[in-house]
Amino acid sequence: xxxxxxxxxxxxxxxxxxxxxxxxxxxxxxxxxxxxxxxxxxxxxxxxxxxxxxxxxxxxxxxxxxxxxxxxxxxxxxxxxxxxxxxxxxxxxxxxxxxxxxxxxxxxxxxxxxxxxxxxxxxxxxxxxxxxxxxxxxxxxxxxxxxxxxxxxxxxxxxxxxxxxxxxxxxxxxxxxxxxxxxxxxxxxxxxxxxxxxxxxxxxxxxxxxxxxxxxxxxxxxxxxxxxxxxxxxxxxxxxxxxxxxxxxxxxxxxxxxxxxxxxxxxxxxxxxxxxxxxxxxxxxxxxxxxxxxxxxxxxxxxxxxxxxxxxxxxxxxxxxxxxxxxxxxxxxxxxxxxxxxxxxxxxxxxxxxxxxxxxxxxxxxxxxxxxxxxxxxxxxxxxxxxxxxxxxxxxxxxxxxxxxxxxxxxxxxxxxxxxxxxxxxxxxxxxxxxx
Amino acid sequence: xxxxxxxxxxxxxxxxxxxxxxxxxxxxxxxxxxxxxxxxxxxxxxxxxxxxxxxxxxxxxxxxxxxxxxxxxxxxxxxxxxxxxxxxxxxxxxxxxxxxxxxxxxxxxxxxxxxxxxxxxxxxxxxxxxxxxxxxxxxxxxxxxxxxxxxxxxxxxxxxxxxxxxxxxxxxxxxxxxxxxxxxxxxxxxxxxxxxxxxxxxxxxxxxxxxxxxxxxxxxxxxxxxxxxxxxxxxxxxxxxxxxxxxxxxxxxxxxxxxxxxxxxxxxxxxxxxxxxx
Numbered sequence: 001x002x003x004x005x006x007x008x009x010x011x012x013x014x015x016x017x018x019x020x021x022x023x024x025x026x027x028x029x030x031x032x033x034x035x036x037x038x039x040x041x042x043x044x045x046x047x048x049x050x051x052x053x054x055x056x057x058x059x060x061x062x063x064x065x066x067x068x069x070x071x072x073x074x075x076x077x078x079x080x081x082x083x084x085x086x087x088x089x090x091x092x093x094x095x096x097x098x099x100x101x102x103x104x105x106x107x108x109x110x111x112x113x114x115x116x117x118x119x120x121x122x123x124x125x126x127x128x129x130x131x132x133x134x135x136x137x138x139x140x141x142x143x144x145x146x147x148x149x150x151x152x153x154x155x156x157x158x159x160x161x162x163x164x165x166x167x168x169x170x171x172x173x174x175x176x177x178x179x180x181x182x183x184x185x186x187x188x189x190x191x192x193x194x195x196x197x198x199x200x201x202x203x204x205x206x207x208x209x210x211x212x213x214x215x216x217x218x219x220x221x222x223x224x225x226x227x228x229x230x231x232x233x234x235x236x237x238x239x240x241x242x243x244x245x246x247x248x249x250x251x252x253x254x255x256x257x258x259x260x261x262x263x264x265x266x267x268x269x270x271x272x273x274x275x276x277x278x279x280x281x282x283x284x285x286x287x288x289x290x291x292x293x294x295x296x297x298x299x300x301x302x303x304x305x306x307x308x309x310x311x312x313x314x315x316x317x318x319x320x321x322x323x324x325x326x327x328x329x330x331x332x333x334x335x336x337x338x339x340x341x342x343x344x345x346x347x348x349x350x351x352x353x354x355x356x357x358x359x360x361x362x363x364x365x366x367x368x369x370x371x372x373x374x375x376x377x378x379x380x381x382x383x384x385x386x387x388x389x390x391x392x393x394x395x396x397x398x399x400x401x402x403x404x405x406x407x408x409x410x411x412x413x414x415x416x417x418x419x420x421x422x423x424x425x426x427x428x429x430x431x432x433x434x435x436x
Numbered sequence: 437x438x439x440x441x442x443x444x445x446x447x448x449x450x451x452x453x454x455x456x457x458x459x460x461x462x463x464x465x466x467x468x469x470x471x472x473x474x475x476x477x478x479x480x481x482x483x484x485x486x487x488x489x490x491x492x493x494x495x496x497x498x499x500x501x502x503x504x505x506x507x508x509x510x511x512x513x514x515x516x517x518x519x520x521x522x523x524x525x526x527x528x529x530x531x532x533x534x535x536x537x538x539x540x541x542x543x544x545x546x547x548x549x550x551x552x553x554x555x556x557x558x559x560x561x562x563x564x565x566x567x568x569x570x571x572x573x574x575x576x577x578x579x580x581x582x583x584x585x586x587x588x589x590x591x592x593x594x595x596x597x598x599x600x601x602x603x604x605x606x607x608x609x610x611x612x613x614x615x616x617x618x619x620x621x622x623x624x625x626x627x628x629x630x631x632x633x634x635x636x637x638x639x640x641x642x643x644x645x646x647x648x649x650x651x652x653x654x655x656x657x658x659x660x661x662x663x664x665x666x667x668x669x670x671x672x673x674x675x676x677x678x679x680x681x682x683x684x685x686x687x688x689x690x691x692x693x694x695x696x697x698x699x700x701x702x703x704x705x706x707x708x709x710x711x712x713x714x
Contacts, residue, residue, distance in 0.1 A: 031671060033671075035502070074656070075668045077651070077664070077670065083655060092574070
């Protein structure tokens with residue numbers, strides 16, 4: 001009995017743990033869970049340049065370097081906004097969240113995001129340190145509502161081995177079209193000489209690529225896509241011309257067909273086409289293929305911004321990830337802890353760009369170490385001329401979905417282009433004029 | 437002779453049809469298993485040919501390294517298990533009452549319950565979320581289980597099942613002075629086992645595969661269910677660079693359902709046959 005009492009007393013003493021008085025902040029992020037191959041405090045054992053591996057390592061490092069702050073990390077499924085909205089409704093929002101810059105207006109317009117200018121300036125971070133495209137995306141009403149973490153855009157990923165076979169390489173660089181007519185000529189030449197389509201495209205279950213192509217070439221012509229934040233204008237001669245080009249490419253079999261994202265990526269990796277239009281995030285994976293002997297991309301991969309096909313200047317539709325701070329009750333210590341984490345993330349943004357994303361910090365862009373990474377020198381100009389949609393346009397993800405649906409119908413011939421653009425315009429305007 | 441031959445040909449055709457259907461149904465499942473046994477780099481290069489080796493258990497090894505996966509698996513088991521038990525208990529009692537007892541406004545009440553079939557989950561999600569927020573029940577098993585217990589289809593199925601049981605059995609029990617609960621418990625309920633098996637499987641599947649409600653109710657990783665956790669753990673572009681792991685997860689997530697199907701297949705077949713007769 002005595003022994004039992006002694007054991008019980010020991011157990012009770014053991015349970016009298018000293019309460020953790022450190023400020024706790026909740027960080028909610030996307031990018032997946034890869035703890036299995038990122039042991040705490042050690043380098044990743046696989047895929048060290050993956051988004052998940054980099055962010056996991058960075059947050060671990062912050063915890064190690066800041067033992068006076070306790071981090072609670074919630075990993076949510078991409079894009080995470082259903083969950084975030086539910087958390088706001090339940091008054092249980094996290095302290096810091098990853099958010100696409102295009103989505104910031106949705107939450108900001110409902111007064112759910114904290115302005116960060118003052119807090120960041122106290123940490124030595126000022127908006128002029130951001131790249132122009134990132135600064136535009138997070139600046140609203142004279143303040144900033146997110147710490148930019150990267151910029152990303154779609155690019156022309158090129159199989160140089162096939163380009164060489166098609167006679168489209170000069171001085172080791174790809175010969176790119178300078179207008180829509182040249183694109184068709186080169187694509188036909190490519191098909192004749194290689195027997196393969198010029199483009200590899202994800203066209204099935206595709207919710208974004210169509211819209212991003214259209215945005216890019218409308219922006220190149222300084223077309224006003226949104227005359228005001230509640231109205232889109234799509235059924236214009238320039239939009240019809242752009243859609244017409246992509247339809248012609250489809251009709252003349254100058255693109256792969258009926259492929260979803262995964263299949264299109266596999267098709268490009270396996271040398272089934274010359275140009276794959278996909279985002280910055282695939283650069284690392286394709287570089288790895290280019291370094292593997294025996295692979296179709298071996299010593300034959302490069303990536304460039306969209307060539308100028310319409311208008312007379314380069315353009316790119318750009319979005320990016322940012323860290324935002326939801327409105328919620330916090331102690332001053334918690335607020336301070338969030339600001340310290342933001343500063344840490346800003347300092348280590350260069351690590352994040354190993355994933356392939358473009359930097360959103362001027363100092364990183366001009367850093368020789370950043371520029372020494374593959375292709376970055378060719379792509380860095382995008383961070384100046386790239387554009388997102390106007391920052392006061394809400395529901396940009398929903399707009400992208402609707403527009404892509406209609407563009408897919410137009411390009412594959414299910415609807416005439418006029419009709420598809422008209423339908424897209426009507427659907428999007430209906431939504432925007434009925435926003436709560 | 438020709439009639440016998442005709443019958444054989446007919447039978448052969450039937451078998452051939454069944455074989456084709458079986459292959460069509462099994463092929464995607466088999467493909468999932470084969471994909472889960474292939475190296476991710478190979479899959480990125482030749483996904484369409486993934487039926488052929490070399491094979492590896494590496495993707496399953498990756499799963500085992502993820503300790504939280506087992507917590508999510510446990511959560512899903514708890515939520516699905518209690519949902520099945522709750523739905524069976526409530527639907528059986530309601531079905532017995534609507535099918536065999538006489539009480540005022542019975543038909544009106546039955547119609548009211550069946551109206552639930554016409555209301556999509558999405559239309560009540562905001563109100564439901566608000567109620568659970570007010571009660572501070574989010575991130576609890578209660579929040580994950582309770583909404584699933586309202587099962588108008590289960591009430592309908594059990595009501596019709598109880599109605600189809602011959603009245604003579606109940607009369608005989610009544611002659612032996614059995615109470616209404618004893619009649620329900622000892623005489624009628626055992627007759628509904630096939631229907632219960634079918635309802636149980638259906639409820640289990642619904643609960644096991646539910647994604648949206650756990651997504652917005654369980655915001656703490658330790659309360660994620662398997663569907664939510666697996667989606668959260670998926671790295672970006674995993675369909676390209678981590679196909680094998682995704683397929684291994686799919687196999688793992690499908691295993692309990694498969695086991696339940698195998699265990700209860702006799703009851704499921706007889707329940708479905710019974711439903712067709714209804």
